[in-house]
Amino acid sequence: MNVIEQKETDKIPEPTLRRLPWYLSNIKLMRDRGEQYVSSTQISKEINIDASQIAKDLSYVNISGRTRVGYNIDDLINVLESFLGFTRPHKAFLFGAGSLGGALLRDSGLCHFGLEIVAAFDINPTLIGTKSDGIPIFHPNDFLAKMQEYEDVRIGVLTVPINIAQETTNMMVDGGIKAVWNFTPFRIRVPQGIVVQNTSLYAHLALMFNRLNLINKE
Amino acid sequence: MNVIEQKETDKIPEPTLRRLPWYLSNIKLMRDRGEQYVSSTQISKEINIDASQIAKDLSYVNISGRTRVGYNIDDLINVLESFLGFTRPHKAFLFGAGSLGGALLRDSGLCHFGLEIVAAFDINPTLIGTKSDGIPIFHPNDFLAKMQEYEDVRIGVLTVPINIAQETTNMMVDGGIKAVWNFTPFRIRVPQGIVVQNTSLYAHLALMFNRLNLINKE
Numbered sequence: 001m002n003v004i005e006q007k008e009t010d011k012i013p014e015p016t017l018r019r020l021p022w023y024l025s026n027i028k029l030m031r032d033r034g035e036q037y038v039s040s041t042q043i044s045k046e047i048n049i050d051a052s053q054i055a056k057d058l059s060y061v062n063i064s065g066r067t068r069v070g071y072n073i074d075d076l077i078n079v080l081e082s083f084l085g086f087t088r089p090h091k092a093f094l095f096g097a098g099s100l101g102g103a104l105l106r107d108s109g110l111c112h113f114g115l116e117i118v119a120a121f122d123i124n125p126t127l128i129g130t131k132s133d134g135i136p137i138f139h140p141n142d143f144l145a146k147m148q149e150y151e152d153v154r155i156g157v158l159t160v161p162i163n164i165a166q167e168t169t170n171m172m173v174d175g176g177i178k179a180v181w182n183f184t185p186f187r188i189r190v191p192q193g194i195v196v197q198n199t200s201l202y203a204h205l206a207l208m209f210n211r212l213n214l215i216n217k218e
Numbered sequence: 219m220n221v222i223e224q225k226e227t228d229k230i231p232e233p234t235l236r237r238l239p240w241y242l243s244n245i246k247l248m249r250d251r252g253e254q255y256v257s258s259t260q261i262s263k264e265i266n267i268d269a270s271q272i273a274k275d276l277s278y279v280n281i282s283g284r285t286r287v288g289y290n291i292d293d294l295i296n297v298l299e300s301f302l303g304f305t306r307p308h309k310a311f312l313f314g315a316g317s318l319g320g321a322l323l324r325d326s327g328l329c330h331f332g333l334e335i336v337a338a339f340d341i342n343p344t345l346i347g348t349k350s351d352g353i354p355i356f357h358p359n360d361f362l363a364k365m366q367e368y369e370d371v372r373i374g375v376l377t378v379p380i381n382i383a384q385e386t387t388n389m390m391v392d393g394g395i396k397a398v399w400n401f402t403p404f405r406i407r408v409p410q411g412i413v414v415q416n417t418s419l420y421a422h423l424a425l426m427f428n429r430l431n432l433i434n435k436e
Binding site: 011012014017018020021022024025026028029032047048084085086090098099100102103104106107108109110113114115154155162163178179181184185186187189193195197199200201202203204205206207208209210211212213214215 | 235239240242243244246247302303308316321325326327331372381396399403407415421425427430433
């Protein structure tokens with residue numbers, strides 16, 4: 001038996017944090033194929049990343065492998081999922097239940113990765129008072145009251161139009177939100193100590209279209 | 219009048235392509251506030267990026283400003299939108315109409331940014347033959363026939379479970395798909411010349427959770 005324990009969360013490099021979910025998904029596939037042990041070398045073959053890089057990345061999570069055998073695959077999956085925060089529910093409010101926001105409300109997959117959207121806010125009168133996939137939608141004026149009512153909400157998902165992206169962020173932060181998952185193409189500003197995670201689908205589209213054009217010309 | 223023309227799409231640096239949509243969204247806000255001209259310096263003040271960087275990024279799009287006045291704001295918006303590919307519809311097929319895939323089908327916002335999902339594929343018999351927001355869902359066996367039927371589909375949106383991510387990608391590429399927008403946490407492999415754009419919401423979640431934990435400990 002290996003002793004497994006989550007390390008003190010040091011400031012882990014962002015590239016490592018981006019790679020760990022890749023390893024996790026690949027290791028799960030190996031488990032599905034019946035593997036019981038897995039080594040950095042095996043993961044390396046699967047995903048084409050240097051084995052030494054993988055070993056280094058995995059050194060951030062506190063799990064020890066056995067020489068010539070590797071990591072126990074179930075243990076490694078459990079440790080990685082817990083380390084990445086996917087096993088603990090993180091409550092979130094969503095701001096802007098329009099097209100993309102409404103889609104995220106209906107994406108039940110997010111809760112398997114630790115994000116639990118407990119309520120949404122929108123100024124659209126036809127949405128206020130309704131539920132989307134069981135998640136209630138309120139007027140933004142009720143935000144502070146709902147922060148009291150739903151305890152431990154520290155994440156805000158930002159899917160509002162860009163012209164109110166900053167003011168909505170300010171409201172969220174003033175009300176006690178500690179991390180903003182920003183889906184708008186607007187570069188929001190926040191006070192120091194507030195986490196911002198930008199996910200700009202439109203920037204990704206622009207990148208993809210551009211690269212696609214280059215192929216065309218070859 | 220400025221002469222506006224899209225430059226030959228050179229291999230534009232990825233960071234530039236990521237920043238241009240930020241500029242675009244901010245410039246639109248300035249237009250909403252009644253501005254008619256905009257300079258790199260003004261954009262710089264809005265979004266806290268060095269003016270010389272902005273000028274350099276904008277040099278990739280062929281638009282010339284007037285000394286001491288800046289760019290005509292409407293022209294700049296039009297040129298940027300066209301340059302980023304948001305004004306032209308890019309037809310796409312979506313693979314995997316489950317939780318996230320279904321959500322993307324309902325996100326009508328994507329088409330305002332140039333992505334037009336024209337059909338989806340799923341093996342779920344309760345989905346096959348139905349429509350989601352007007353978009354028909356077919357069995358993957360019909361993929362090749364649909365590639366003939368819908369012309370010019372070159373983008374595939376990948377939202378399948380990870381255990382079939384690679385085989386679905388292979389099928390897409392064999393059938394003529396040139397760019398894969400990969401939403402799975404799986405690191406797919408493609409032949410040279412095929413564009414892959416990874417958008418791993420789960421990796422972004424992991425990053426956000428980790429940074430949030432660090433705040434807690436301060």
